[in-house]
Amino acid sequence: MSRTAERFATCDPVWAHIRQEAIEMVAKEPALAGYLHSTLLNHERLEQALSFHLAQKLGSTEMPSMLLRQVFDEAFAADSDIGAAIRADIMAVLDRDPACTSHLEPLLYFKGFHALQCYRLGHWLWNNDRHAMALFLQNRISEVFGLDIHPAAKIGRGIMIDHGTGVVIGETTVIEDDVSLLQNVTLGGTGKDSGDRHPKVRRGALICAGAKILGNIEIGECAKVGAASVVLINVPPRCTVVGVPGKIVGTCCDQPARQMDQSLPEV
Structure with missing residues (x-):
């Protein structure tokens, strides 16, 4: 490890864990050595590694x-909050997903995490009036x-999108910190009205698999939406909503x- 890498590892515990886990994985699986070096160990910072990894996945002819x-490096250099959000997301996945056993697994393998970080870069582009590039990136993420x-x-920090397949998040959606979403969740509108038309998901909420939350409605702080529910009404904080309609x-x-905990209260 270079002196620069050592310095960043000292002040960045998430990156230090990722590097150490990568070194241990190389020892256990020598066939992955080239992949782990090019993706992780050849880089001095987490942002550099993620920029390389996502660009390899999304690049095209x-x-x-x-x-x-x-483009990704430009966004990382301009806004340090992106890096802070990435680290919070890694820790969220490690804390909440029992299938995740290390810091490096989300970075290497979890497409929900990958898509979320690509969104963060696209969001920076959008906010800097680079809409065409942001929409190009949205399309590549979807593909x-x-x-x-x-x-x-x-979208806030400490977000886990578990599995990720089929998740749809509309233009005026707001997702606050520490929210978890599972596969096939839709945060959408109810028609073709313009303006503020998508859900607001408050801090700490859990949106279970297949839930459809439609319209400019609020899912309250630490609320839970049950699997396959269709929600068209506001959900108060710390309440559970299920069913069709919810x-x-x-x-x-x-x-x-x-x-x-995706179980439901006795009714």
Whole structure:
């Protein structure tokens, strides 16, 4: 490790864990050595590694990975909050997903994490009036990872998108910190009205697999939406809603997004 890498590892514990886990994986699986060195160990910072990794996944004939990486590096350099959000997301996955056993697994393998980080870069582009590039990136995210996240949506930190397949997040959606979503969740509109038309998901909420939340409605802090529910009404904080159409059936635990308890109260 270079002196620069050592310095960053000292002040960046998430990156230090990732590097150490990568070194241990090389020892256990020598066949992965080239992959782990090119993706992780050859880079001095987490942002550099992620920029390389995502560009390799999203690059195409029309947009080579080297050019795409330049765009990503520009966003990382301009906004340090992106890096802070990435680290919070890694820790969220490690804390909440029992299938995740190391810091490096989300970075290497989890497409929900990959799509979310690509969204963060696209959101920076959108906010800097580079809408064409942001929409190009949205399209590539959808093609490669199977999630469709509009770059204008506002998404906080400490987010876990588990599995990720089929997740749709509309243009005026707001997702606050520490929210968990599972596969096939839709945060969409109810028609073709313009303006503010998508859900607002407050801090700590859990949105279970296949849930459809439609319209400019609010899912309250630490609320839970049951699997396959269709929600068209506001959900108060710390309440559970299930069914088609969704109805409030009781309360839920204090931190549903962290506990990932998808069971329902007795009704």
